[in-house]
Amino acid sequence: MIYGERGVGKTSLANIIMEICQGVDDAVTAAKINCSRADTFASAWRHALREISFKEESRSAGFQAETEERTFSPESDLPDDEPSANDIFQVLRRLPRSLIIFDEFDRLSSEQSAAFTDLIKALSDYDVATTVAFVGVADTVENLLLNHASAERALRQIHMPRMDEGESEDIIERAAKALDVKFAPESKRQIVRVSQGLPHYVHLLGLNSVRAALSQNSRLTTEDDVQTGMANAVDEAQHSTKAAYHQAIASAQRDALFEQAPLACALA
Numbered sequence: 074m075i076y077g078e079r080g081v082g083k084t085s086l087a088n089i090i091m092e093i094c095q096g097v098d099d100a101v102t103a104a105k106i107n108c109s110r111a112d113t114f115a116s117a118w119r120h121a122l123r124e125i126s127f128k129e130e131s132r133s134a135g136f137q138a139e140t141e142e143r144t145f146s147p148e149s150d151l152p153d154d155e156p157s158a159n160d161i162f163q164v165l166r167r168l169p170r171s172l173i174i175f176d177e178f179d180r181l182s183s184e185q186s187a188a189f190t191d192l193i194k195a196l197s198d199y200d201v202a203t204t205v206a207f208v209g210v211a212d213t214v215e216n217l218l219l220n221h222a223s224a225e226r227a228l229r230q231i232h233m234p235r236m237d238e239g240e241s242e243d244i245i246e247r248a249a250k251a252l253d254v255k256f257a258p259e260s261k262r263q264i265v266r267v268s269q270g271l272p273h274y275v276h277l278l279g280l281n282s283v284r285a286a287l288s289q290n291s292r293l294t295t296e297d298d299v300q301t302g303m304a305n306a307v308d309e310a311q312h313s314t315k316a317a318y319h320q321a322i323a324s325a326q327r328d329a330l331f332e333q334a335p336l337a338c339a340l341a
Contacts, residue, residue, distance in 0.1 A: 076217060081270075194224050234270075241268055
């Protein structure tokens with residue numbers, strides 16, 4: 074279980090795990106899906122097993138029979154109706170070494186996550202070669218799984234914290250080297266401070282700051298470039314985020330403090 078607040082790099086960690094499994098050990102079959110609010114326990118597993126495929130050889134009858142190779146997916150072993158936790162368990166126990174990752178697991182309803190808890194308990198009671206990883210936004214594992222206590226022994230909990238300042242600076246330095254540009258010390262500190270340990274914002278502010286500098290035919294990113302880049306980043310924000318912000322600060326009263334209040338909370 075990989076959990077933590079939004080934007081700390083959980084999905085990136087899951088992607089790296091996938092690359093390691095696929096690049097280092099050919100004996101491990103890896104699959105990763107993104108859960109949606111419309112998904113159920115059954116549909117999520119169907120999507121995941123559909124991503125896994127195996128090849129097998131078969132020979133037709135006769136002395137000069139040719140060998141045929143076919144590809145099949147373990148999804149074909151599921152019943153036509155809604156598969157239960159036991160149905161999934163029976164499929165997984167027949168698989169060779171596999172890794173299945175469910176990203177954005179928090180988007181599933183609590184009722185659906187309860188079925189995963191039953192499966193986790195079953196997998197821990199038997200020698201199954203499949204590792205299941207869940208990735209989701211949460212402060213604690215209990216927020217992602219119901220009846221968590223019954224499956225606690227089978228879960229390795231990986232909490233993703235925010236990056237420290239040194240890690241945020243490392244992102245900027247690596248990018249600067251790759252792009253053959255430089256950051257003034259004060260501009261680097263400003264990006265790190267505003268990003269507050271969230272890698273997505275380090276990338277976003279760094280990218281827009283460099284673009285602002287390059288628009289001035291300069292390879293040195295200054296504080297002024299960071300300010301320009303920050304404004305551009307806000308303009309490029311998701312429409313839903315901007316709409317929610319404007320709704321929060323809207324008021325018919327001229328002396329309302331709705332605009333100052335969220336800013337004060339963000340800076341606290």
